[in-house]
Amino acid sequence: MHQQHSDFVSRSFSDYLSQQRSRIxxxxxxxxxxxxxxxxxxxxxxxxxxxxxxxxxxxxxxxxxxxxxxxxxxxxxxxxxxSESFVMIREFLEHRQDALAQLATSGNTDPGDISRAVRALREAVEKMAGTSSHVKTVLDATDEADARLSKTVPAPSNALPPELAVALEEERTRAGARTAA
CATH class of the missing domain: 1.20.5 (Single alpha-helices involved in coiled-coils or other helix-helix interfaces)
Structure with a gap:
């Protein structure tokens, strides 16, 4: 009986479901x-x-x-x-800067001393100049600058020893302070 009831419902709604599917x-x-x-x-x-x-x-x-x-x-x-060569050049230039700062702090104004002090640092990178054109170019530029500075070295009678140059500068500073007071 249950089967018949189910078939009846299926048949009754079959057309309706078909129409709905068609509309969808x-x-x-x-x-x-x-x-x-x-x-x-x-x-x-x-x-x-x-x-x-x-x-x-x-x-x-x-x-x-x-x-x-x-x-x-x-x-x-x-x-x-x-690169190793650029790192070496950078360190070389930093060491030159440090050497110049030390000379300036010490009061050394002798161009010959300055030129010799920074030129001594050249030996550290000189070996690389043969293998790197860039290192050689940098060394040539620093050599030219050092040579120009060396040419300005005053005659021995005109040069002041570093200690005297510092003392003279201190005296000028004190004299300036007295006149200001």
Missing amino acids: TETREQIDQQRLPFLKYAEDQRDTIEVALSRFDDELDELEKNLSEQRRGMTQVLDAMR
């Missing part, structure tokens, strides 16, 4: 038909934007190329800065 299918098709033009319109708008921006394609390609070249150049600079 029609509704989906209508939605798709209404939606498709909007999807196409959105795609057309994207294409329009691409056409508008295509004006800049060459410039953007050039920028990408330049960025690639800049990146390659920066990588080369960083690699060169890490």
